Structure formats: structure tokens, C-alpha cells
Amino acid sequence: MVNSPSTKSHCFKLGPTVTKELTFSANIGQHDLDTKSKQIQQWIEKKYKVQITVKKGKNAEEPEKKVDEIFNQILQTMPGTATFSSRPQAVKGGKAVMCILRHLSKKEEIAHRETQGTQKGGPTNKESGNDRESDVLHQ
Numbered sequence: 001m002v003n004s005p006s007t008k009s010h011c012f013k014l015g016p017t018v019t020k021e022l023t024f025s026a027n028i029g030q031h032d033l034d035t036k037s038k039q040i041q042q043w044i045e046k047k048y049k050v051q052i053t054v055k056k057g058k059n060a061e062e063p064e065k066k067v068d069e070i071f072n073q074i075l076q077t078m079p080g081t082a083t084f085s086s087r088p089q090a091v092k093g094g095k096a097v098m099c100i101l102r103h104l105s106k107k108e109e110i111a112h113r114e115t116q117g118t119q120k121g122g123p124t125n126k127e128s129g130n131d132r133e134s135d136v137l138h139q
Helices: 005-012 030-045 064-076 106-120 123-128 131-138
Strands: 019-025 049-055 082-091 096-103
Touching (some): 019 030, 049 064, 064 082
16 A cells, blocks of 8 residues: 555645745855855755845945846856746835745746757857857757
């Protein structure tokens, strides 16, 4: 009875998605940001959602672009792996910006791979004169 097919099918139940939270300042150093990005990437690969909150500095006139750049930089470390579950939005009365990242679905991963495939043979190779070489490599 233990090895019956009905009990085996229940072994792979998916529980609720776990959300990990990470909070840091907009004044974060590049090395620290790289370290946080690696941690986020590990969580995303384990299919966790990651809620990121970036606190603005003491001078609340911190440029909004800087915070957006931080989110984009984090996302760029995981091409084809993660996307925004919720876009960056102001929280805590505008003193912080929060977003949630999630792992791409299988359909999104396939679509991303297809777009990457078309970009590799795109205009950048033609401009550099490597068009014929790239065609040979991809055949």
C-alpha cells in the first residue's frame, strides 16, 4: 500500500510560495549590492518570491532614478530567471520603494530564450562584420 501510485502522486505537492524579504538603503555600496543580488538570485532559483525594499537616504530628495537603477541592476543579474511580480512602488509615505521579484514561468522562460536567440543573430553581429561567422556557429 505504501508504494501504490496514488500515494506517490501526492509526494510532489506544491505548498504556498514562500516570500523572502530584503531591505537596504539606496546608498548601498556596489560590493554590498552585488552580494545582495547573489542572495536574491539564490532565492529566485529556489522559486521563492523576493520582496525588496530600498530605503531612501535621510535626505528624502534622493533621486527616484537611483532607486529604479538599483532594481534594474538587480534584475539584470538574473536574465531569463526573474521578473517583477509587482513593479517598484512607493511605501512608508514615500520614504522607501518596494517591489516583488518572482521566478519566470516555464512559458516566460521559453519566450525569453526565443527572444535571446533572435537577438544573438541580430543587427549587432551584422554591424561588427561577424555575420557569416555567427551563422556558421549556429548551424
